[in-house]
Amino acid sequence: MYRAARAAAEQGGVRSRKAMTAASLLIALLASGCASISAGPPRLYAIEEEAAIIRGSLREMNLVEFSRLDEVSRMRYRNDWLAGRMYAMDMQYTAYEAALTRERQGVGFGAAIATIGLTTASTLVSSVATKDILTGTAGAVTGARAAYDSDVLLAHSVQWIQSQMRTRRAQVAERILRGMKASTTNYPLAAALIDLEDYYRAGTFTGGMIATTETLGADARFSEDQKDERLQVTFRGSSARDALEACINLGGGRKAKIQAIVGAANLPLLLGGSGDVEGVLAQARNTGICP
């Protein structure tokens, strides 16, 4: 009796191990076959190698020597320095951005894959005990996924910050590229170096966060401005209002002239009978705009 029970238990254990191995293999296959979450196609040179090549090919900065050069050489020196450093930063940024993206997607994707793998494997084995183990494990993984989903807000924030980093980098790059066409008097080496530092900072997480805050702040301000710029008045009839309206309707640029007195934004208010209609009409009459 004891031996039979032990044999059955051992058989169940072997089945469980086999099923777990099958599930692990399935996860590995699913994850390894997905190119969309890899960093990208292979490079001819590794980033470190290429960065070393750029560092080696850039001449050491010597401001005294720079100032002694003629203008054409100075521009070439500045532009070579800028382009080389920008390229190096771009390479490093690509790797940094890919790492951020992997970090953002990795856990959620891994949990989803594990859930699919374990639940699928549980349908392939017959033993009730093994099924229970597998679906139990799947439940635990799904629980982990749910916990991770609570971080979805953070993931979206990271995505937004990444987008801000790209935008800010593009803005600074545009400024640098424009500066590269200018003479060294209009775009001196020091200004170019400041822009290079700005370009680097734009590609950092902190830079992205600051840009995000600025953008959100600007959006909020814009919304406030939009709200402030919508005025409402209730129509109030008067003989002065009617006379002002009749005067504008005579045409001949009278509207523009009255706008010049009261401000373009205030004219509809006057047509609604709000504001100093009498005063404006008197002024228009005195200056010969209105009859």
Place this chain on the structure above:
Amino acid sequence: MAKKTTVIKSVPADKVAGVIKALKEPPAAENIKQTDNKDGTFDIEATVTV
């Protein structure tokens, strides 16, 4: 250039045409809209660029 929108509420029906004509005189206001209040008055909305 900023845009300012003004809504003139409860314009009597017989004044609507005159107000709209005045707003359309060059330099014309944009997005002139009128809403019938079903009580013999209209609301007129116009956007001016300043």
